[in-house]
């Protein structure tokens with residue numbers, strides 16, 4: 022019998038979320054960010070569902086290769102840029118645009134004179150201090166790119182926000198994003214080219230940062246990283262439902278302890294269910310007792326440690342539950358953000374962590 026653990030990917034939710042992004046940023050083109058295997062949802066599947074996007078953003082040339090092999094002809098942008106000179110012919114062969122964030126890349130592009138011009142996204146470090154040219158180096162980098170035969174004329178100017186999930190309005194909220202916008206505006210003032218600043222959180226909460234191109238990832242999968250919110254609060258729908266089934270129901274006596282390290286003690290004689298999912302499937306091991314799942318559509322709590330293949334559930338609220346009953350770990354009705362909060366992380370990490378033994382189903 023096949024393991025009953027599955028991740029259902031709702032392509033209608035992906036499309037809905039793209040139209041929601043378009044409604045929120047009506048004057049911007051949309052780069053759908055599909056890095057990390059479409060945030061764990063499956064790269065080709067996601068890209069086919071999001072063909073209405075104006076471009077795709079990836080973090081690896083191998084992902085661009087997969088998109089082209091799947092027959093997708095939209096513009097593709099390599100968000101972390103290329104790393105070596107040998108990547109440049111690949112960019113040309115796959116017709117991929119690249120972020121340029123470092124002087125070493127300028128030197129490589131200057132040498133790469135043979136072949137079609139490559140469209141470049143010049144990245145400004147406006148204050149996150151991860152990738153990008155320092156503000157005072159942007160003009161020179163732009164001028165050098167403009168002069169290169171290897172580089173197409175229509176350079177895009179971009180930055181990336183460190184904390185756009187903090188909106189303005191709350192006490193002191195949003196100061197870093199506001200400052201990053203100003204640094205970016207000053208560093209690029211007067212330079213020709215489209216502008217791109219906004220990730221998902223900025224699409225949701227920073228309308229004046231939408232500019233020419235928005236670059237949502239998480240929002241397209243229905244996930245919010247804004248503290249204390251879920252995608253539904255912004256009219257988004259979850260694109261993944263993670264589910265399994267009960268495979269055992271046991272009566273356990275008062276005082277008996279459940280699972281590895283015996284972290285939970287039955288307060289009374291009670292039924293305990295065993296569901297076929299664990300950290301070997303990508304469910305986070307470190308969620309505490311009390312973390313919710315939906316059993317037969319109703320909230321039920323995990324008790325004891327999540328193990329590699331299994332987890333144990335408090336069935337006192339559903340004493341008639343049977344092996345075979347459906348268990349939902351996240352999705353519609355149980356936001357992945359809730360589980361992420363219990364695990365001390367964000368929803369993105371959970372959906373990116375589903376392992377290969379989970380069966381992916383498209384709905």
Ligand SMILES: *Cc1c(COP(=O)(O)O)cnc(C)c1O
Nearest residue numbers: 054100181220221236237238239
């Ligand atoms: C990942 C990424 C995004 C998308 O971020 P979300 O929070 O998922 O919207 C946008 N831009 C860049 C440069 C990225 O690396």
